[in-house]
Amino acid sequence: MSEHRAQNAAQRPSRLALSVVTVAAATLVAGCGQQSQVDGELTASLIQPVARIELKVSKVAPGGRTGEQVYKAICGSCHDSGALAAPKTGDTGAWGPRLGQGFNGLTASVINGKGAMPARGGGSDLTDNEVKRAVAYLANLAGASFTEPPIEE
Numbered sequence: 001m002s003e004h005r006a007q008n009a010a011q012r013p014s015r016l017a018l019s020v021v022t023v024a025a026a027t028l029v030a031g032c033g034q035q036s037q038v039d040g041e042l043t044a045s046l047i048q049p050v051a052r053i054e055l056k057v058s059k060v061a062p063g064g065r066t067g068e069q070v071y072k073a074i075c076g077s078c079h080d081s082g083a084l085a086a087p088k089t090g091d092t093g094a095w096g097p098r099l100g101q102g103f104n105g106l107t108a109s110v111i112n113g114k115g116a117m118p119a120r121g122g123g124s125d126l127t128d129n130e131v132k133r134a135v136a137y138l139a140n141l142a143g144a145s146f147t148e149p150p151i152e153e
Helices: 002-031 040-046 067-079 092-099 102-112 128-141
Strands: none
Touching: 067 128, 092 102, 092 128, 102 128
């Protein structure tokens, strides 16, 4: 048995040396060669988002907005979905009693506010003519035949 132990003891340094040499060789092989060059433009193009939003600010002078522009900017937020019990756009059943008030009655309701709708529909910068245009536009989508006041230049 003692011969066996002596033989194992003699092999230990060579096993250890072989392990160290193997690790060193692997490290050298893995680290050799040139470092890869990173192309900044390629990287930037590859990590760009899928969609891009560009906002444009278009300022319209007060009094110069059409009924459709006012509707899309202010009125549609409630009337498209029927939020806060607003009659939905184009719903003739819901608009029928309101259209019975006539153009002037509807316009007065919008200018002064009614129910959950604030005065001027929340568009404090709207002129009376812009409110009238929006009322005509929205009411006409429900079957009325109101005439939008012209835009004065």
